[in-house]
Amino acid sequence: MNPLIPLLVVIPLAAAFLIMIVGRFIEEFNKYFALLVLLLLTFISFYFLCTTGGKITVYKVGGWEPINSIPIGIYMVLDGFSVILVCIINLIGLLSAFYSISYIRRYTAGNYFYALFFLLIGGMNGVVLSGDLFNIFVFLEISVISSYALVAFGVESNELEASFKYQVLGGIASFLILFGIGFIYWKAKTLNIADIKSAFGSSSDKTTYLFIQILILSGFGLKAAIIPFHAWLPDAHSSAPSPISAMLSGVFIKAVGIYVIVRLFFNMFIISEPMAILITILGTLSMVIGVFLAIGQWDIKRLLAYHSISQMGYVVMSVGIGMILLSRGVKADIASLAICGGLFHLINHAAFKGLLFLNAGAIEYTLGTRNLKGMGGLAKSMPFTSATSFIASMSISGIPPFNGFFSKLIIIIAAVMAKFYLLAILAVIVSIITLASFLKFQRYAFYNKADDTKDQNIKEVPFPMVFSMVILSVICVLLSLLVFPEIRHAILTPAIDILTDPAKYSRSILVQ
Amino acid sequence: MTAYIMCFILFLVGLYGVITRRNLVKIAVSLSIMEISTFLFFALIGYIDGGVAPIVDPADPVKIYVDPLPQALVLTAIVIGLATTAMLMAVIIRLYRKYGTFDIREIKKLRG
Numbered sequence: 176m177n178p179l180i181p182l183l184v185v186i187p188l189a190a191a192f193l194i195m196i197v198g199r200f201i202e203e204f205n206k207y208f209a210l211l212v213l214l215l216l217t218f219i220s221f222y223f224l225c226t227t228g229g230k231i232t233v234y235k236v237g238g239w240e241p242i243n244s245i246p247i248g249i250y251m252v253l254d255g256f257s258v259i260l261v262c263i264i265n266l267i268g269l270l271s272a273f274y275s276i277s278y279i280r281r282y283t284a285g286n287y288f289y290a291l292f293f294l295l296i297g298g299m300n301g302v303v304l305s306g307d308l309f310n311i312f313v314f315l316e317i318s319v320i321s322s323y324a325l326v327a328f329g330v331e332s333n334e335l336e337a338s339f340k341y342q343v344l345g346g347i348a349s350f351l352i353l354f355g356i357g358f359i360y361w362k363a364k365t366l367n368i369a370d371i372k373s374a375f376g377s378s379s380d381k382t383t384y385l386f387i388q389i390l391i392l393s394g395f396g397l398k399a400a401i402i403p404f405h406a407w408l409p410d411a412h413s414s415a416p417s418p419i420s421a422m423l424s425g426v427f428i429k430a431v432g433i434y435v436i437v438r439l440f441f442n443m444f445i446i447s448e449p450m451a452i453l454i455t456i457l458g459t460l461s462m463v464i465g466v467f468l469a470i471g472q473w474d475i476k477r478l479l480a481y482h483s484i485s486q487m488g489y490v491v492m493s494v495g496i497g498m499i500l501l502s503r504g505v506k507a508d509i510a511s512l513a514i515c516g517g518l519f520h521l522i523n524h525a526a527f528k529g530l531l532f533l534n535a536g537a538i539e540y541t542l543g544t545r546n547l548k549g550m551g552g553l554a555k556s557m558p559f560t561s562a563t564s565f566i567a568s569m570s571i572s573g574i575p576p577f578n579g580f581f582s583k584l585i586i587i588i589a590a591v592m593a594k595f596y597l598l599a600i601l602a603v604i605v606s607i608i609t610l611a612s613f614l615k616f617q618r619y620a621f622y623n624k625a626d627d628t629k630d631q632n633i634k635e636v637p638f639p640m641v642f643s644m645v646i647l648s649v650i651c652v653l654l655s656l657l658v659f660p661e662i663r664h665a666i667l668t669p670a671i672d673i674l675t676d677p678a679k680y681s682r683s684i685l686v687q
Numbered sequence: 688m689t690a691y692i693m694c695f696i697l698f699l700v701g702l703y704g705v706i707t708r709r710n711l712v713k714i715a716v717s718l719s720i721m722e723i724s725t726f727l728f729f730a731l732i733g734y735i736d737g738g739v740a741p742i743v744d745p746a747d748p749v750k751i752y753v754d755p756l757p758q759a760l761v762l763t764a765i766v767i768g769l770a771t772t773a774m775l776m777a778v779i780i781r782l783y784r785k786y787g788t789f790d791i792r793e794i795k796k797l798r799g
Contacts, residue, residue: 320770336782
């Protein structure tokens with residue numbers, strides 16, 4: 176029992192209420208209070224990162240102890256995998272909140288913005304920490320509903336249209352997930368993930384089992400915007416205010432989409448080869464089609480949003496390769512290498528995609544346009560934005576020595592060692608097209624000389640925005656340290672161990 | 688078994704409505720139908736033939752009780768569904784004010 180675990184959910188929810196009440200009376204309360212709370216949350220999550228290691232810690236809400244080793248209460252589980260996600264959520268959240276201090280002046284109703292922001296953070300922390308299926312659904316809905324509202328925050332026609340599209344597809348996804356949870360409860364008579372694992376281990380009803388897996392995969396795949404389900408993502412992510420785009424693209428689709436898919440398919444279902452192949456194919460499709468859709472875009476934020484789909488494809492593909500190898504029961508070390516590459520790329524993507532959306536927000540803040548054709552020559556007038564976006568672009572396209580290079584290298588090495596040569600070649604080609612697309616972004620935004628008439632009054636964005644971008648670019652460079660075995664062993668290996676050894680996961684939760 | 692099949696058909700009716708209707712409000716109604724079919728499914732899986740409300744009676748230990756957990760889940764899910772529907776209707780009203788129509792074919796500024 177670690178009493179600090181529920182704080183990660185309770186503090187953001189309480190902060191959202193406090194901001195709505197106290198913020199009415201005290202001007203500027205919301206900004207500084209939000210920073211303080213997020214600093215505290217980041218501190219707690221990094222404390223967990225340092226102390227968790229290979230341990231699995233369980234917090235039983237309300238102190239309901241198991242009867243005959245059957246869990247009856249609500250479990251919150253903190254292990255090596257969820258602690259990584261918690262750190263990403265709160266760190267990117269802190270930097271986005273710091274960035275919003277200046278950026279939010281474009282909008283009225285700052286209190287609503289920060290309250291919804293905290294609901295988003297609290298919901299995502301809840302999804303990542305909860306140990307039973309129905310709480311995953313409840314926290315998912317908390318964060319998803321606040322993200323609907325945040326996408327429509329500008330209340331212009333584009334934002335509303337994007338939000339409507341997002342809500343209809345998100346609603347369908349939610350009901351698919353709920354249907355899947357209903358089926359699981361029907362078959363397993365329990366909702367605890369670890370307990371479901373042991374209940375499914377003895378059942379032999381293959382058809383129902385496959386149906387449940389398809390329901391869950393399509394539901395969370397819609398939330399994660401894997402390719403056949405991606406239609407809402409470019410609209411929603413490009414219409415939201417930029418700090419929120421950074422949160423949605425950098426963290427949200429991972430925490431409520433990829434994380435849940437990986438967690439459920441490794442630790443709850445028994446990995447079967449057809450599902451593993453299906454997941455790998457979906458990942459590969461996202462990787463390839465996402466980048467081809469991105470290359471023709473002229474709106475910066477739409478371009479970045481399509482690249483999110485493509486980069487998430489890398490993560491899903493490499494995790495899928497790991498699943499295929501595990502289901503065949505061969506080459507366990509290569510399977511863990513592939514999963515390692517996927518998780519590493521997931522962490523890296525949070526850093527550089529968050530940074531790129533903050534850059535796009537800075538450009539929009541100064542110029543008032545998102546169209547690449549309407550900008551140019553910003554490198555001189557906005558040096559910090561230019562330098563940080565250069566680092567982020569090089570990271571995402573996999574140029575050494577930035578972090579994206581190392582994670583893509585691990586993914587490609589794992590694909591070659593597993594003898595999936597086609598996937599390795601596709602990964603290299605997609606990386607090259609990504610580079611081309613970002614060179615276009617760099618050239619049109621920062622270097623191409625625009626006509627001199629309108630250059631006069633463009634200057635660098637205010638300090639809070641610059642500060643967040645510089646910190647994130649430093650993180651981008653520092654994350655490449657994860658490639659060294661000692662550091663990787665401390666951070667990534669506990670997560671990989673939990674994913675590759677599901678029996679250990681359910682055993683250590685059920686005995687606590 | 689018939690009840691389960693009817694419940695799934697209701698889900699598909701809702702999905703059909705979401706896909707084919709052109710009116711924003713009708714899409715919202717279709718989503719609600721999908722939602723209700725899911726709640727119905729939850730209520731069905733907790734039902735046991737001849738079961739009574741799960742208030743334990745020490746005098747009669749052999750009584751059959753229905754499963755109370757899905758009912759608790761449905762209550763939570765109904766509250767969430769209310770929030771989703773309210774949010775969707777708010778956005779639909781705002782969209783009507785911007786575009787002056789409920790027809791989804793007229794609302795197509797975002798492309799590509």
